Amino acid sequence: MVLIGLREVMIMSNMKYCQGTRCHTYDTKDRKKGSKDNKRNETRKRSQFYYGNGNFCSLNCQNDWFNTHGNNAINHFGRVEKPIILTEENAWNRRYNYHKWHGGDVDHLSDYIEVNTITREERDCE
Numbered sequence: 001m002v003l004i005g006l007r008e009v010m011i012m013s014n015m016k017y018c019q020g021t022r023c024h025t026y027d028t029k030d031r032k033k034g035s036k037d038n039k040r041n042e043t044r045k046r047s048q049f050y051y052g053n054g055n056f057c058s059l060n061c062q063n064d065w066f067n068t069h070g071n072n073a074i075n076h077f078g079r080v081e082k083p084i085i086l087t088e089e090n091a092w093n094r095r096y097n098y099h100k101w102h103g104g105d106v107d108h109l110s111d112y113i114e115v116n117t118i119t120r121e122e123r124d125c126e
């Protein structure tokens with residue numbers, strides 16, 4: 001019997017596989033498993049990934065997934081078939097208030113303002 005500590009159990013239970021459809025085909029040391037008689041390459045397994053919302057071990061794997069499933073995913077969730085429109089009413093964005101640091105009243109101006117992408121108007125943050 002092999003005893004492992006609580007920390008190892010926690011780490012192992014949080015492990016997940018890269019979702020890349022070709023991850024196992026990239027020939028790196030960490031993907032190699034098994035010994036002499038059953039050598040193989042396996043999909044990467046980690047507690048954390050940094051691509052595609054934490055689902056992929058690399059940009060390559062993310063691209064592979066999209067090449068395999070992208071069209072189906074877009075058709076499933078809804079293909080954009082007419083322009084998505086930004087109008088004055090929904091075009092307010094929070095921006096850093098550059099007036100404050102370019103000759104403005106540092107003590108009284110706020111750090112951020114809202115700027116309208118369509119009209120270029122500015123207003124205080126709501």
Ligand SMILES: [Zn+2]
Nearest residue numbers: 018023057061
């Ligand atoms: Zn991968």
